[in-house]
Amino acid sequence: MRLLNVFLATSALTLFASAASAVDLEFYFPVAVGGPAAGTIQSLTEDYMAAHPDVKIDAIYTGSYADTTTKAITAVRGGNAPQLIISLSTDMFTFIDEEMIVAWDAYVTEEEKESWIGGFYPAFMANSQTEGKTWGIPFQRSTPVLYWNKEAFAKAGLDPEKGPANWAEMVEMGKKLTVKDASGNVTQWGVHIPSSGFPSWLWTGIVAGNGGLLADDTGTKVTFNSDAAVGALEALVALSATDGVMAPGILDWGGTPKAFFEGQAAMIWTTTGNLTNVRTNAPFDFGVGFLPGLTKNGAPTGGGNFYLLKGSTDEELQAAADFVKWATAPEQAAKWTIATGYVAPRPDVWETQTMKDYVKDFPQALVARDQLDYAVAELSTFEGPKVTQLLNSALEAAITGQKSPKEALDAAQAEADAILAAYR
Amino acid sequence: MNRRTWIHAWLMLLPAFVFLIAFTHLPAVTTLIDSFWTTGKGRRAAVFTGLGNYRKMLEDPIFIKAMVNSAVYAAITIPASILLSLAMALLVHRSFRGVSLMRMAFFTPTVLPLIAVANIWLFFYAPGFGLIDQIRLVVGLPSANYVGQPDTALYAVAAVTIWKEAGFFMIFFLAALQTIPQSLREAAAIEGCGRWTFFRLVTLPLIMPTTLFVSVNAVINAFRLVDHVFVMTKGGPDSATMLLLYYIFETGFRFWDTAYAAALTVVLIAILSVVGIGQFFLADRRVHYK
Numbered sequence: 001m002r003l004l005n006v007f008l009a010t011s012a013l014t015l016f017a018s019a020a021s022a023v024d025l026e027f028y029f030p031v032a033v034g035g036p037a038a039g040t041i042q043s044l045t046e047d048y049m050a051a052h053p054d055v056k057i058d059a060i061y062t063g064s065y066a067d068t069t070t071k072a073i074t075a076v077r078g079g080n081a082p083q084l085i086i087s088l089s090t091d092m093f094t095f096i097d098e099e100m101i102v103a104w105d106a107y108v109t110e111e112e113k114e115s116w117i118g119g120f121y122p123a124f125m126a127n128s129q130t131e132g133k134t135w136g137i138p139f140q141r142s143t144p145v146l147y148w149n150k151e152a153f154a155k156a157g158l159d160p161e162k163g164p165a166n167w168a169e170m171v172e173m174g175k176k177l178t179v180k181d182a183s184g185n186v187t188q189w190g191v192h193i194p195s196s197g198f199p200s201w202l203w204t205g206i207v208a209g210n211g212g213l214l215a216d217d218t219g220t221k222v223t224f225n226s227d228a229a230v231g232a233l234e235a236l237v238a239l240s241a242t243d244g245v246m247a248p249g250i251l252d253w254g255g256t257p258k259a260f261f262e263g264q265a266a267m268i269w270t271t272t273g274n275l276t277n278v279r280t281n282a283p284f285d286f287g288v289g290f291l292p293g294l295t296k297n298g299a300p301t302g303g304g305n306f307y308l309l310k311g312s313t314d315e316e317l318q319a320a321a322d323f324v325k326w327a328t329a330p331e332q333a334a335k336w337t338i339a340t341g342y343v344a345p346r347p348d349v350w351e352t353q354t355m356k357d358y359v360k361d362f363p364q365a366l367v368a369r370d371q372l373d374y375a376v377a378e379l380s381t382f383e384g385p386k387v388t389q390l391l392n393s394a395l396e397a398a399i400t401g402q403k404s405p406k407e408a409l410d411a412a413q414a415e416a417d418a419i420l421a422a423y424r
Numbered sequence: 425m426n427r428r429t430w431i432h433a434w435l436m437l438l439p440a441f442v443f444l445i446a447f448t449h450l451p452a453v454t455t456l457i458d459s460f461w462t463t464g465k466g467r468r469a470a471v472f473t474g475l476g477n478y479r480k481m482l483e484d485p486i487f488i489k490a491m492v493n494s495a496v497y498a499a500i501t502i503p504a505s506i507l508l509s510l511a512m513a514l515l516v517h518r519s520f521r522g523v524s525l526m527r528m529a530f531f532t533p534t535v536l537p538l539i540a541v542a543n544i545w546l547f548f549y550a551p552g553f554g555l556i557d558q559i560r561l562v563v564g565l566p567s568a569n570y571v572g573q574p575d576t577a578l579y580a581v582a583a584v585t586i587w588k589e590a591g592f593f594m595i596f597f598l599a600a601l602q603t604i605p606q607s608l609r610e611a612a613a614i615e616g617c618g619r620w621t622f623f624r625l626v627t628l629p630l631i632m633p634t635t636l637f638v639s640v641n642a643v644i645n646a647f648r649l650v651d652h653v654f655v656m657t658k659g660g661p662d663s664a665t666m667l668l669l670y671y672i673f674e675t676g677f678r679f680w681d682t683a684y685a686a687a688l689t690v691v692l693i694a695i696l697s698v699v700g701i702g703q704f705f706l707a708d709r710r711v712h713y714k
Binding site: 021066070073094097098099184185186196197244247248249250251254255258259262264383385386390392394396397399400402 | 465486546551552553561564566567569571572573574642657658660661662663675677678679680681
């Protein structure tokens with residue numbers, strides 16, 4: 001009997017204790033780049049818990065972006081959603097359609113709307129706001145840039161300190177940089193623009209550089225076959241077909257840095273997420289520049305946002321929002337950027353001493369920031385994965401010469417319209 | 425049989441039934457039911473469409489492409505892997521120095537996970553610095569991008585499947601060959617029968633049951649083995665390597681159109697049932713040597 005009393009007393013005590021420790025939060029995060037991203041997130045949450053003992057955050061690594069989205073949707077359908085996730089900014093419309101996220105507006109004060117939400121780069125907010133509300137908070141965001149091999153430039157008689165300023169220059173330089181052996185086989189290509197899996201991402205940048213946009217911010221309307229878009233695809237196809245400066249066919253993303261290191265390609269387009277990788281592994285000096293545009297500068301943004309999920313109490317969601325406010329504050333965001341290579345999402349992050357020291361040592365990181373002035377939203381619509389996939393198929397058909405650019409894009413436009421009609 | 429025995433029998437069977445019903449039969453039935461509804465989203469509830477999802481398939485160019493691709497893929501991988509495995513079995517069904525080493529070499533691909541195999545082959549196929557391209561460069565051929573071109577991608581993927589499967593099937597053929605009595609070979613030798621005639625008239629009929637078993641497995645695998653598509657092509661370029669099962673995954677877990685994915689699954693199950701049942705019933709009469 002005494003034993004039972006002791007047992008009851010202890011369990012009552014435990015109950016009381018857990019009630020007192022206020023808020024327990026769950027937080028799903030993906031890792032999409034190499035490097036210590038997972039460790040950095042863990043240490044961020046631990047720092048936060050040390051400063052806020054009334055909040056307990058369980059940060060759960062959930063694989064790739066696609067895995068994280070899958071797990072979050074499954075958790076919501078199963079009725080035990082986490083409070084907070086990081087997933088692709090382009091999944092915003094999918095999450096709204098599933099009615100699984102809540103807007104941030106209810107968890108920020110009027111003043112914070114100005115100072116906090118208003119403080120992010122507009123290029124990143126483009127994939128985070130619709131219907132007059134803010135649904136995502138930019139965190140692990142990136143943008144693609146052009147890397148060039150200074151040694152190869154010097155060998156071809158080009159100024160190694162100057163990358164191409166526009167598309168025409170890139171083609172011109174590419175011709176000089178394309179090297180053939182005695183039997184006429186190419187041993188070094190001028191340009192390498194990866195196209196496996198999701199060619200639409202880089203192509204969005206080419207379209208923006210030609211003065212076009214692929215979608216509006218309602219997520220219900222796309223313009224795949226505008227003159228700007230068709231021109232952009234024709235230019236991309238021409239790189240292999242007529243200019244002869246890029247290897248034909250679909251080029252693998254994974255093999256792109258490798259092709260650069262091995263001297264297979266003198267200029268590559270890839271994400272800033274590879275900056276640290278290239279800096280460590282390239283056996284030569286390299287330069288980093290804006291994506292060369294057809295008529296002006298243009299680039300897409302990419303990467304992940306914070307989302308608040310439905311299914312928790314207001315108190316829990318408020319605690320999750322407060323954590324995100326802290327994580328995106330300048331000092332924390334600077335730490336995150338340096339550890340991962342993601343672009344710091346707010347101008348005030350770049351003003352911190354930590355960031356200033358970092359860019360003094362590594363000025364290439366600034367290119368990505370400066371390019372944000374010209375960056376546009378990544379393609380994001382309702383039924384996003386499906387619409388993006390049919391665009392990707394169209395681009396692949398044009399790149400491999402199955403269809404003409406106009407033909408491929410007209411077909412993709414018609415298919416996308418058929419899907420999006422239900423949402424207008 | 426008395427009551428007690430019946431109860432015992434049912435109790436023994438119960439665990440198996442529970443798992444079979446929970447993980448095979450119930451999902452199959454709900455899949456069939458789901459395929460008659462639209463996909464419910466937060467903002468729009470699911471509505472009954474009858475055969476709507478099935479009608480959509482007929483107008484879905486990617487579905488048609490996936491069906492054609494799956495047929496081509498099956499038509500290549502099934503006979504090729506069976507013939508190759510039979511040839512390998514005949515080769516190592518003898519005793520010579522290093523025969524176990526050779527058997528092991530043939531069997532190794534079976535042991536490797538398909539994802540790892542796909543990554544190895546991706547390196548073989550890589551344009552510029554891949555194994556195949558380096559050989560091509562030595563003999564003076566231009567670089568080729570096998571998985572990046574729609575006209576070669578499906579064959580490049582099929583080659584991986586054949587390489588992976590042949591070793592597994594070889595084991596069955598090898599076992600079958602070893603059950604053929606030595607006396608038949610001696611009798612044939614006395615009759616002055618050639619090796620080819622012996623193979624055609626004695627060996628082949630005697631291993632027919634194994635061939636049937638292997639071909640049923642080959643057919644199932646032709647629809648089931650898609651892991652390498654995830655790694656190598658993701659169904660691209662331009663759906664050139666889109667296989668039915670990969671399309672089901674993409675529709676269900678990337679597009680979240682679960683109702684349409686359910687309908688596609690029903691089609692896949694129907695195809696497999698027809699092929700499987702057909703194989704057993706049609707071939708059964710000619711399989712067993714009498």
